[in-house]
Structure formats: structure tokens, C-alpha cells
Amino acid sequence: MSAVHPFRSLGAAVIGSGFIGPAHVEALRRLGVPVRGILGSRPERSRQAADALGLERGYESLDALLADPRVQVVHVASPNHLHFSQAKAALEAGKHVLCEKPLAMTPSETAELVRLAAERPAQAAGVCFNIRYYPLNLEAATRLRDGALGRVFAVNGSYVQDWLLYETDYNWRVLAEQAGPLRAVADIGAHWLDLVHAVTGLTVESVCADLATVHPVRLRPKGEVETFSGAAARDTEPVAVSTEDYGAVLLRFAGGACGAFHVSQVTAGRKNRLCYEIAAEKGALAWDSERPNELWQGARESANQLLLKDPSLLSPAVRPFANYPGGHNEGFPDAFKQLFRAFYSAVAEQRPLPASFPGFADGHDEALLCAAILLSARERRWVDLAGIAV
Ligand SMILES: NC(=O)c1ccc[n+]([C@@H]2O[C@H](COP(=O)([O-])OP(=O)(O)OC[C@H]3O[C@@H](n4cnc5c(N)ncnc54)[C@H](O)[C@@H]3O)[C@@H](O)[C@H]2O)c1
Numbered sequence: 001m002s003a004v005h006p007f008r009s010l011g012a013a014v015i016g017s018g019f020i021g022p023a024h025v026e027a028l029r030r031l032g033v034p035v036r037g038i039l040g041s042r043p044e045r046s047r048q049a050a051d052a053l054g055l056e057r058g059y060e061s062l063d064a065l066l067a068d069p070r071v072q073v074v075h076v077a078s079p080n081h082l083h084f085s086q087a088k089a090a091l092e093a094g095k096h097v098l099c100e101k102p103l104a105m106t107p108s109e110t111a112e113l114v115r116l117a118a119e120r121p122a123q124a125a126g127v128c129f130n131i132r133y134y135p136l137n138l139e140a141a142t143r144l145r146d147g148a149l150g151r152v153f154a155v156n157g158s159y160v161q162d163w164l165l166y167e168t169d170y171n172w173r174v175l176a177e178q179a180g181p182l183r184a185v186a187d188i189g190a191h192w193l194d195l196v197h198a199v200t201g202l203t204v205e206s207v208c209a210d211l212a213t214v215h216p217v218r219l220r221p222k223g224e225v226e227t228f229s230g231a232a233a234r235d236t237e238p239v240a241v242s243t244e245d246y247g248a249v250l251l252r253f254a255g256g257a258c259g260a261f262h263v264s265q266v267t268a269g270r271k272n273r274l275c276y277e278i279a280a281e282k283g284a285l286a287w288d289s290e291r292p293n294e295l296w297q298g299a300r301e302s303a304n305q306l307l308l309k310d311p312s313l314l315s316p317a318v319r320p321f322a323n324y325p326g327g328h329n330e331g332f333p334d335a336f337k338q339l340f341r342a343f344y345s346a347v348a349e350q351r352p353l354p355a356s357f358p359g360f361a362d363g364h365d366e367a368l369l370c371a372a373i374l375l376s377a378r379e380r381r382w383v384d385l386a387g388i389a390v
Pocket of ligand 1: 015017018019039040079080082101128130172227
């Protein structure tokens with residue numbers, strides 16, 4: 001008799017049918033998780049998305065999704081301002097929740113979600129910080145944790161894109177009421193901050209930020225625009241934008257390490273590039289999402305090395321997260337698959353998420369960091385995380 005697949009008895013539903021919701025569906029299918037249906041902004045959009053993705057159900061409403069007894073796990077992949085209410089409702093309906101970043105828009109919302117999740121330890125509650133799950137980021141984290149590089153002195157890097165370069169580029173993310181008062185920092189900088197925390201184990205203690213809005217007015221197409229849809233705008237209206245296109249942030253970590261990163265959504269030619277460089281006692285490490293299958297290792301007294309993603313060259317604990325042989329690139333969709341596998345394995349085995357998994361507490365930490373960065377930029381001064389009120 002053949003063994004039953006560990007995820008076959010589970011069921012998932014995805015909220016959000018734009019850019020990343022369908023990416024969730026694809027990664028779930030690769031893992032053998034049955035996807036029961038999808039919810040869009042309106043019933044007809046749910047139906048269209050279900051048809052396009054070959055899913056059984058396009059839900060009428062959030063209530064219909066939460067009432068589906070075949071759904072144990074809810075993926076929240078809607079615009080940011082909906083995360084709090086949708087994640088809360090899903091937890092209260094007894095579901096496991098995997099929420100896209102940011103977990104919610106303010107520290108008080110994220111604190112409330114952390115509290116609700118803590119009251120329900122049998123329900124898994126995670127945040128989709130997928131970049132942690134590139135094999136070479138897991139390898140970098142393992143090497144630093146094992147002490148191979150000694151004490152970390154400094155971490156620098158950036159997350160840079162170009163899709164909002166022109167004033168005619170528009171997405172709900174530019175509006176503070178839909179995405180939060182920080183844009184580039186909260187949308188992509190949060191990935192950088194989370195990744196650096198996951199890789200180095202360091203925690204930011206204080207920040208000093210400078211933010212700039214290149215386009216204080218953008219031209220908004222009439223009607224809904226999904227991310228990276230590439231739809232040409234025919235009929236537009238001007239809309240005032242207060243969120244930043246660019247940000248630069250100095251960091252101080254607990255223990256004395258320092259760092260700096262910048263974010264931009266207006267750098268031509270940089271489609272989606274996150275990079276970091278870590279300076280430590282016995283060497284340096286650098287990773288670049290445009291070349292995700294290479295980890296640069298800097299040395300003072302020998303030649304620098306380039307580690308290629310090859311399961312046979314990775315630490316034993318990291319090997320299961322690289323599913324193709326060396327020379328066969330793994331990238332963005334694979335990182336989702338690995339994150340989901342970690343999440344669903346815990347759910348299927350009815351055990352807590354591993355400590356290395358981004359949980360709601362990590363989502364709350366990001367909200368606190370964003371609040372500190374915003375305050376620092378507004379008041380043009382260093383801000384300690386310890387002073388941020390929830
Ligand atoms: N982890 C990552 O790498 C990653 C990448 C992209 C986006 N995201 C996050 O995912 C979320 C969605 O981003 P996106 O780029 O897919 O945006 P998008 O605009 O392309 O898609 C959002 C979808 O939500 C739907 N929606 C709107 N209101 C809704 C409602 N009330 N109920 C259900 N669905 C509703 C819209 O119809 C749309 O299909 C954001 O929070 C974003 O930060 C994460």
C-alpha cells in the first residue's frame with residue numbers, strides 16, 4: 001500500500017488574485033497541497049481567478065472562504081490594509097494563517113495579531129518572508145550561527161527596483177491609506193531587514209533615516225491595477241502621494257554592530273535587486289538576488305571564493321532546501337516552495353513552527369522598525385526601537 005502524502009489531507013485557500021496570490025497557488029501545487037479556492041476583491045474576480053488557475057472555488061466572500069470546512073490554512077495575499085482584519089478573522093475561525101508581509105499596517109495591529117496567535121498555539125501563524133528560504137541565505141545563516149566567521153562588525157546593502165520610476169507608474173502601494181505611511185521601506189526594506197536579522201541573528205536597536213518622495217503627484221488609472229500587470233493607462237487622474245520612493249537608513253544593532261541600507265523603487269534597470277554584504281572578524285559574505293545561486297566569501301589572507309548553490313557543497317542542515325543539483329538555478333518561486341514546505345510540515349505534524357520560521361512576532365518586529373524609521377525621518381534624528389509605543 002502506498003504511503004499517503006503528508007499534505008494531501010490539508011486544504012489551503014488564498015486571499016488575493018493579483019501578482020503574489022497566484023504565486024502562492026503555484027508553490028502549493030508543487031508541494032502537493034490541495035488548494036480549495038481563491039478570493040478576489042469581488043465575487044466575479046474570484047470566479048475569474050479560479051477559472052484562470054483551474055481551482056474549484058472562487059469564493060463569494062471572506063465568510064464563505066472561512067466557512068469552507070476543507071480549508072485548514074488561509075494565505076493572506078491581499079493589499080496591506082486588509083491583512084489585519086483578514087488574518088484576525090481567519091485565526092478566529094480556527095484556521096492556520098500564512099500572511100504576506102507586512103503582517104499589518106501599525107505596531108498596535110501587529111501586536112494584536114501576535115496576541116491572538118499566542119492564544120491559539122495549535123494554529124500556525126507565519127509571515128511570508130520568503131527571501132530567507134533561498135538556499136544560500138540559509139547557508140550564510142548557518143555559517144554565521146556556527147561561528148565560522150566570528151563576530152559581525154557591519155552589514156550593508158540595498159533593495160532596489162524600477163517599476164515606479166515614472167509619474168505614470170501607479171499601484172495601491174503608493175497610497176498611505178492602502179499600504180501604510182511608509183512605502184519602499186515597508187514594502188521591500190522590510191524584506192532586507194528581516195533577511196539580515198535571519199542571516200546574522202542581529203537585532204536592530206536604533207535607526208537614523210532619510211526618506212524622499214520623487215513623485216509627490218502620480219497619475220492614477222481609473223479602475224483597479226494589479227501589481228506588475230503592465231496594463232497601459234488610458235484614462236488617468238492625478239493623485240497626491242506622501243509615501244517615499246527612496247529611503248536610506250543607518251542602523252545600530254544590539255551588541256555594537258552597525259550597518260546601512262537603502263531602498264528605491266525608482267532606479268532604472270534594477271528590476272528587483274536585494275543585496276547584502278556582511279563584514280565579520282574572520283571574513284565577509286555577500287549575496288545578490290540577481291545572482292541568487294552564488295554566495296561570495298571574502299578573505300583577507302587567501303583568495304576570495306564563490307560558493308555555488310549545489311546541495312553537495314551546502315551544510316547538511318541546508319541541503320533539504322536545495323532541490324535541484326548544482327548548475328540548476330533555484331530562485332523566487334522555489335523560495336516560496338521552501339517556506340511553504342516548512343510551514344505545512346509543522347501543520348501536518350501538529351508541532352510548532354521552527355524557531356527559524358518567520359512568525360507573527362517577526363511581523364511585529366518589522367512594524368516596530370518601520371515605525372521607528374518613519375519617526376526618525378520625520379524628526380531628523382536617531383530613534384531607539386525601545387522607545388516605540390505599541
Ligand atoms: N513576499 C513577497 O515576495 C511578496 C511579493 C509581492 C507582494 N507581496 C505582498 O502581497 C500582498 C499583495 O501584493 P500583490 O503585489 O499581489 O498586489 P496586487 O494588487 O497584484 O494583488 C492584490 C489582490 O488583492 C485583491 N483584493 C483587493 N481587495 C480584496 C479583498 N477585499 N478581498 C480579497 N482580495 C482582495 C485584488 O483584487 C488583487 O487581486 C501585499 O501585501 C504585498 O506586500 C509579497
